[in-house]
Amino acid sequence: MTDPLPVLELDGITKRFGALTANDDVSLSLQKGEVLALLGENGAGKTTLMNILFGHYAADAGEVRVAGKPLPAGTPRAAIAAGVGMVHQHFTLAGNLTVLENIVIGAQPLWSTSLNRDAAAARIRDLSATFGLPVDPDARVGDLSVGERQRVEILKALYRDARILILDEPTAVLARPEAEQLFRILRGMAQGGLSIIFISHKLHEVMGASDRVVVLRGGKVVAERRTAETNPAELAELMVGRAVARPKRQAHEAGPPVVVARGLSVSHGGGMALDHVDFDVREGEILGIVGVSGNGQAMLGRVLSGLARPVGGTITFQGRDIGRLTPRQAVRMGIGRIPEDRHAEGVVGDLAVWENAVLERLDEVSRWGFVRRAAAKERAAALIRRFDIRGAGPETRTRLLSGGNMQKLILGRNLAAGPRFLLANQPTRGLDEGAIAAVHSELLQARAEGAAILLISEDLDEAVGLSDRLQAIVKGRLSEPIPAEEADARKLGLMMAGVWAAPQGVSHAV
Amino acid sequence: MRFERREDVSLTALLVAPFAAVAAALLLCAGLIAMAGVSPWVAYAEMLKGAFGSRLAITETFTRASPLILTGLAAAVAFRARLWNIGGEGQFYMGALAAAALGHATVTALPLPLAWAVLAGAGMAAGALLLLVPAILRLRFGVDEVVTTLLLNFVVLLFVGLMVEGVLKDPMAFGWPQSVPVAAGLRLPDLVPRSRLHVGIVLAVVVVLVVWLVQSRTVFGAETRAAGLNPRAAAFAGVPLTATLVKVAALSGGLAGLAGVIEVLGPVGYVTTTMSPGFGYAGIVVAMLAALHPLGVVAASVFVATIFVGADAMSRATGVPSFIADVIMSVALLAMLAALLFTTYRVRR
Amino acid sequence: MMEALEILTNASLWAAVLRIATPLIFGVLGALVCERAGVLNLGIEGIMTLGAMVGWLTVYWGADLWTGLAVAVLAGMMMGWLHAMLTVPLGLSQHVSGLGITLFASALAYYLYRLWVQVGDLPPTIEPFQPWAVPGLSAIPFLGEAVFTQMPPTYLAMLLVVLLAWALNHTPVGLALRMTGENPHAVEAQGLNPNRIRIWAVMAGSGLMALGGAFLTTGAFNSFFPTMVQGRGWICIALVVFASWRPGKALLGAILFALFDAFQLRLQTVVEGVPYQLFLMAPYLLSILALILVARRARVPEALMQPYRRGER
Secondary structure (H helix, E strand, O other): OOOOOOOEEEEEEEEEEOOEEEEEEEEEEEOOOOEEEEEOOOOOOHHHHHHHHHOOOOOOEEEEEEOOEEOOOOOHHHHHHOOEEEEOOOOOOOOOOEHHHHHHOOOOOOOOOOOOHHHHHHHHHHHHHHHOOOOOOOOEHHHOOHHHHHHHHHHHHHHOOOOEEEEEOOOOOOOHHHHHHHHHHHHHHHHOOOEEEEEEOOHHHHHHHOOEEEEEEOOEEEEEEEHHHOOHHHHHHHHHOOOOOOOOOOOOOOOOEEEEEEEEEEEEOOEEEEEEEEEEEEOOOEEEEEOOOOOOHHHHHHHHHOOOOOOEEEEEEOOEEOOOOOHHHHHHHOEEEEOOOHHHHHOOOOOEHHHHHHHHHHHHHEEOOEEOHHHHHHHHHHHHHHOOOOOOOOOOEHHHOOHHHHHHHHHHHHHOOOOOEEEEEOOOOOOOHHHHHHHHHHHHHHHHOOOEEEEEEOOHHHHHHHOOEEEEEEOOEEOOOEEHHHOOHHHHHHHHOOOOOOOOOOOOOO | OEEEEOOOOOHHHHHHHHHHHHHHHHHHHHHHHHHOOOOHHHHHHHHHHHHHOOHHHHHHHHHHHHHHHHHHHHHHHHHHOOOOOOOHHHHHHHHHHHHHHHOOOHHHHOOHHHHHHHHHHHHHHHHHHHHHHHHHHHHHHOOOHHHHHHHHHHHHHHHHHHHHOOOOEOOOOOOOOEEOOOOHHHOOOEOOOOOOOEOHHHHHHHHHHHHHHHHHHEHHHHHHHHHHHOHHHHHHOOOOHHHHHHHHHHHHHHHHHHHHHHHHHHHHOOOEOOOOOOHHHHHHHHHHHOOOOHHHHHHHHHHHHHHHHHHHHHHHHHOOOOOHHHHHHHHHHHHHHHHHHHHHEEEEO | OHHHHHHHOOHHHHHHHHHHHHHHHHHHHHHHHHHHOOOOOOOHHHHHHHHHHHHHHHHHOOOOHHHHHHHHHHHHHHHHHHHHHHHOOOOOOHHHHHHHHHHHHHHHHHHHHHHHOOOOOOOOOOOOOOOEEOOOHHHOOOHHHHOOEEOHHHHHHHHHHHHHHHHHHHOHHHHHHHHHHHOHHHHHHOOOOHHHHHHHHHHHHHHHHHHHHHHHHHHHOOOOOOOOOOOHHHHHHHHHHHOOOOHHHHHHHHHHHHHHHHHHHHHHHHOOOOOHHHHHHHHHHHHHHHHHHHHOOOOOOOOOOOOOOOOOO
């Protein structure tokens, strides 16, 4: 070991939450000017580890040392003072305040009599120029794009003289070109002497942008590699720990269109969340909608769930207009809906599993306005058996289920009724590989049984793997569909950047 | 120190919480009583005697508990659906006014059970209407209902004053601002002879059982619970949030209005601006001590009634100001709030 | 119509407006400080009641008026501390805790008053604040009488509006307060402790509320009696929304409200045949109306009523 003293060392970090051990004796080190990737699946303990490093949590055991000096546990103030900066995945910004205000807070003693706005603005402009992070200090953060907000987050750290920069899933909200630009900037910073840790579960990023990779699995460090000495296949296996094969889509003929949208438009907050979109979802087919988060996916999901009303165009299900359905009518017609956010929309966590299992269909298990509890619980028990929902009985509180089992419950309550159309909005977000495989095989099974499925996903591998045809969503507009077989990285990248060959409104002049 | 959510709320913890809260309140208020130069032991013993020491005392306590059950239930029903109805006081008076306005004229021509039903219905409708205003303001304009229900309490009390000094004024009351009495035949029969305790308490308990059944067994109950716990998920699953909230508002306001009706038809017989010693506000305490459970409301009402009736007697005997009852009640509320935290969270380090 | 105009152009009306507005200004600023940090303080009604009692009692027991105000502030801060403890580190329902504080603080005020003060037919009185004419300025016609011949706490209230508006926008502590109400996670990520900021904000705000209450018994009136706050606290909560959480607009709201109140009081004496209750109802109905007008447009602090627990999102 000829390395100089590391700028950062984590030594034997252990953190438990109740019965769960999120970090188990994790040790790693970081050199000056190095870019370290922390690779792992959801739930591998990456974010917890970085939150300990930054002082959001205190570790149960172990020590963090910056330039050889132990860092007091559990205080972000100490971490910042030691030169650690963190860019959180969910930005910690106040949308109603200005960029400058978001950056300077905490930098001055609280009882100073002035904010020195002019000096601060000059310094921010200076940092922006030096590191290639352009942003207007006087802009309101709420008016900025996601990419600009991320720049503000990075500037916050730089403003406090960070020498070590931690980025938690920095590309989760960025389109490919933005992500590539970010990594160029980070590379430049590292050459300038900053040390960088970024968290990711995307192999190509890790391969492209890091000097060294630490792989976390189940809270433990399972491997450490020089990026130059490894390859994506090895990293994938290390990350997942076992070879989990996602189920493969079998080719088969799609039937007639079940859901048809023509010129569908929905307004939101003064603008158009969906702008004249056209799509067909056919029987026995999965149509994948890909795109960077925040381009209208949420509104598309809301319209199809019966929660938003179009302002223009038509949307039909088996020839009937479904633009003004309530959620209840949609369920009765045979439309299945998997919401984008399990916890916020999918289940009521504090109700029992059986109550969530029948909440959409209370009318089917009630008489004279009274719930037939025995029948409802029997239904739930059947779902639990058929969809292999583990760790749950009908009486279990739903919030105690793991993400994967919660998703199976939601899938189950939709699929049990044999829907003719299924909306699957981010169906595997935040799940581990095992659960992803289970969800995928259920979706493919429903497809084989003739359901028309609209899959909205930000995970390109998932979308390409499951879908028969793909459309990209960009700023509320949809591209022309392409068959999944024609989808390669370059083509999808262009589509998701809003560059598509055929102009809108030509193909459906059939 | 951090809080960690317990896997499940244990029933034992839920049952212990109110007792712990009450014990804490009595302990903390002992200091205030001692400041008056009276031994807390003596004072609390006097309170117990004043509330349960004689047949008359017992009937008084339960008489006081009757409207509390209904205002407490009104708050519990609303809070469960996250409708912050703080207007129980105003709704109580609206119910009372409705009973007094109708209780001496045309209604007397009807057969008795029907006349009661009409008065109860009118009182409930009056209370419900009063709460529907803030509920609709919240739904239509996003106005926080806490402030509007609170402000409406003051408006209603002035309105009561206007009525009892105006169109409903009793000319036989020697200038006292009180309404004309309800017809003697409409008064609720006594439950215990030669006391003020009337069948209203039976009615209140029956209403509690019905509400409990509705909450735990019906589609409406299930939808209300879902909407209260996670409105977004409930809406996604097809629960009509607006309609549910309106129904809850009508039920909650109606229950508080019914409390006013039985108070007029029962022990009081007419309406004055001082007929409620804060039944509406005390109802909030009752609901919280009951952890918003209908059955708990009955027990909590008896407790709060005990404190008030007992404190009056104790005050007469020892000279400790009877306001101590309000202090005990409010401290119990705050202690219960803290105790509830420990039923759902455990503290780590 | 002529009568109404006559009332409005009378300098004594405007002098009364500022006097009536004073407790509201203190109260609304107090509520504003709490809410800007993200905590709704429905304890305001009780805290004002307690402030009124404690401030008066201190003077009744022989202290000077300013000491009375100071003691009231301390009492208010203690109640604020209690509310903060329940709602900030423990993260309990701000609605219920606030109502509990109101019930507790007012019950305590009534209890202690009854315990310590012998009340005859009429409540005992003290010598309240007297109007102080600002030298020079009070000689200005109309304005001198309307604005510059007030009781000293009224001037203090005006000064506080200016001070708070400046502090919120131009000092680090003001920024930290606003940020805490918008996104406590952002505050924590910058190395500050959002819960500590909230606790201090609630205590400071509650102190201001108590000051408003104390002005009632040491300025507007000269004695304490139960229910004297009469919903002024709730009106302040409505005024904060009306003011979009801005000190300047809060002052404007309080003055408009007081103008209406003073106007209706004078109108009562000239208009006959209308029951006085209708006049008295008007302020409450006006508050509700104000809420309806602004509720949709109000820019609420984003983290208002959201407890912050470290490590939870």
